Amino acid sequence: MASSNVSDDFLPDALRFRSPHPLVDIGANLTHDSFRHDLDAVIDRARRANVGTLILxxxxxxxxEQAAVLxxxxxxxxxxxGLHPHVADQWSDDLGRNLAALQRRPEVVAVGECGLDYNRNFSVPRDQETAFEGQLQLAAESGLPLFIHERDAGQRMREILKAWRDDITHxxxxxxxxxxxxxxGYLDLDxxxxxxxxxxxxxxGHHLRDLVGDIPLNRLMVETDCPYLLPRNLPAKLxxxxxxxxxxxxxxxxxAHWRGMTEDALAYATTTTAMAFFGLKEVTTHCTDDSQHAGEA
Structure with missing residues (x-):
């Protein structure tokens, strides 16, 4: 476990938030090289912010494999x-068997990140679809939920998922x-x-503000996708x-603001949904002095 004595001087006071209810970050790329030298501190800061459960x-x-070790x-x-569509050309039967073995470990709670990315096409669409179908098969066999990446491929994604929907869980x-x-289209596929x-x-991302209210609370989860996608409207520079x-x-x-609800209510709902989705039994919490978190509203 990360030490509670880890220095917390990386974040300025205005960015030391604390959620009123424990949160689950369903997408954290903590095996990224940028976290190599201060991972203990990163996890400690997350816990102090009441983000105690992280899905790598x-x-x-x-x-x-590195994430499973962490x-x-x-x-x-x-x-x-899983295998991201950017590197879908790596897919093979052997890789599928190796992933299946890894997915049997108790710390692995979903198949993915898998899917389609027709925006960058780092792998050709044919290879992306082959790798995605292979991982759909793994999810169908294991009963694990799918963690899906899709960009500029919504129609094809829906076609593939519709064909598999009865074979996979979440x-x-x-x-x-x-x-x-x-x-x-995704909500219609449950x-x-x-x-x-x-x-x-x-x-x-402005258009998303008009869409968030369309997502039922029992289907909505939250994530940072860190180290990427740093919010541009933070109250201080990082x-x-x-x-x-x-x-x-x-x-x-x-x-919560764009849905017209309280932060506490949204935090509770998204955590409840995430815990059920990934089959987790209890959320990890970390108690601390709220006075340390000047960024809390």
């Missing part, structure tokens, strides 16, 4: 295990950024939706601009 993102076999050593950490479209039609700090970006789980309460506050 496994984007390929190596990172999935989840073994830190209370409140779990992970997904699925979340993580870091949702698309339009109303795509959102409602999917969950993960929202990030994209909502806080006035350049490209050194290095690396996003981290301790900032999730700010995202929850923003979503």
């Amino acid at each position: 993102t496994g984007s390929d076999f190596d990172h999935s 989840a073994e050593h830190y209370q409140g950490l779990y992970t997904t295990a 699925a979340v479209i993580h870091c949702f950024t698309a339009d109303r039609e795509t959102l409602h 999917l969950h939706v993960g929202l990030t700090g994209w909502l806080c970006d006035e350049r490209r 050194k290095g601009r690396r996003h981290e789980p301790a900032l999730l309460p700010w995202i929850v506050r923003e979503i």
Whole structure:
């Protein structure tokens, strides 16, 4: 476990938030190199912000395995295990068998990050679809939920998921950024939706503010997708601009505002949904003196 004595001078006072209810960050890329030298402090700050349960993102076999090791050593950490569409050309039968074995570990709670990305096409669409179908099969066999990446591929994603929907349990479209039609298509398939700090970006996320109210509370979850997608409207600048789980309460506050509900109510609802989605029994909490958190409203 991370030490409670870890220095907390990375975040300025205005960014030391604390959620009124324990939160689950369903998408944290803590195997990213930027966390290599201060992971204990990152996890400590998350707990002080009342973000005690973190679902790490496994984007390929190596990172999935690294995340599983971290989840073994830190209370409140779990992970997904899968192959991101950017590296879908790595898919093979052997990789599928290795991922299946990894997904049997108790700290692995979802298949993914998998899906389709037709925005960048780092792997060709044919390879992306092959890898995605392979991981849908893994989810169908294991009963684990799916952690899905989709960008500029909403129609094809819905077609594939519709064909598999009766074979899989739950699925979340993580870091949702698309339009109303795509959102409602996913909701019609009984999917969950993960929202990030994209909502806080006035350049490209403004449209999401009009959509958040369309997502039922029992389908909505929250995430940082750190170290990416640092909210642009934070009340203070952050050194290095690396996003981290301790900032999730700010995202929850923003979503709650645009839904017209309290931060506490949204925090409670998204945590309840996430715990059920990933099959977790109890949320990890960390008590601390609220006076240490000047950023709390």
